Amino acid sequence: MSAVIELGPGVRAGFTQRYDGGVSAEPFDTLNLGMGVPDDRDAVVENRRIAAARLGFGHGRVVWMNQVHSADVAIAEEPGVVGRVDGVVTTRTDLVLGTLAADCLPILAADPAARVIGAAHSGRLGTAHGVASALVAEMVRNGAEVGRITVALGPSICGRCYEVPHHLQEEVTRSTPEAASRTREGTPGVDLCAGVTAQLQRAGIGHVAVDERCTLESPDLFSHxxxxxxxRFAGYVWWA
Structure with a gap:
């Protein structure tokens, strides 16, 4: 596993890696946590149990999203699948929030004083639509204060590797110019981490920790x- 970090008193966040145990066969080897790929369902269930046990919580506590590259955010009141959204917030301290990725940017957030945690999935479209800002806004509606929220950004494809056509780059940079990048080949690209970091800063978030690993460059991470x-690997945020 990637190192577990503290998002404040009592709140933990962590990201899984591709070969942290797991039972999935190629090409999903080994710790695939995504149900949306054609892996064996029983293998994914076992992988989710393994990941949760290694991080120190029960897999039955986890809230998952059916991620659709939107800026929609749901409120979780119970474990399971919360719906077709790309952000989730809860005030329940017995729930664990999970977000899946394989190049997109996983976002984990917490305001421990308000007992509010959140998770989101921000790919190119999610970044263009501002899912990170929507996550912060929903946390605030549920009692969080912007100045107290701490965010962890997980591994994602870097701006030097994420080549896109110019018109797709413009879709993102119209709202978030900081997301514009040039690839190693000098072609248009998108820097998800830079874009989301800028969105969080504009929302008033002052504490952002970044895992700078590029999913495409790192064989220890899944990359579509x-x-x-x-x-898919996962980011989790939970109460210890």
Whole structure:
């Protein structure tokens, strides 16, 4: 596992890696946590149990999203799948929030004083639509204070690797110019981490920790851009 970090007193966040145990066969080897890929369902269930046990919580506490590249945010009141959204917030301290990725940017957030935690998934479209800002706004509606929210950004494809056509780059940079990048080949690109960091700063978030690993460059992480048919790693935020 990636190192577990503290998002404040009592709140933990962590990201899984591709080969942290797991039972999935190629090309989803080994710790695929995504149900939305054609992996064996029983293998994914076992992988989710393994990941949760290693991080120190019960897999039955986890809230998952059916991620659709939106800026919609749901409120979680119970474990399971919360719906077709890309952000989730809860005030329940017995729930664990999970977000899946394989190049997109996983976002984990907490205001421990208000007992509010959140998670989101921000790909190119989610970044263009501002899912990170929507997550912060929903946390505030549920009692969080912007100045107290701490955010952890997980691994994602970097701006030097994420090549897109110019018109798709413009879709993101119209709202978030900081997301514009040039790839190693000098072509248009999108820097998800830079874009989301800028969105969070504009929302008033002052505490952002970044895992700078590039999913395409790191064989320890799943990458859809690199491998096409592949699994998903997860980011989790929970109360210890």
């Amino acid at each position: 851009r690199r491998d096409s048919k592949t699994g």
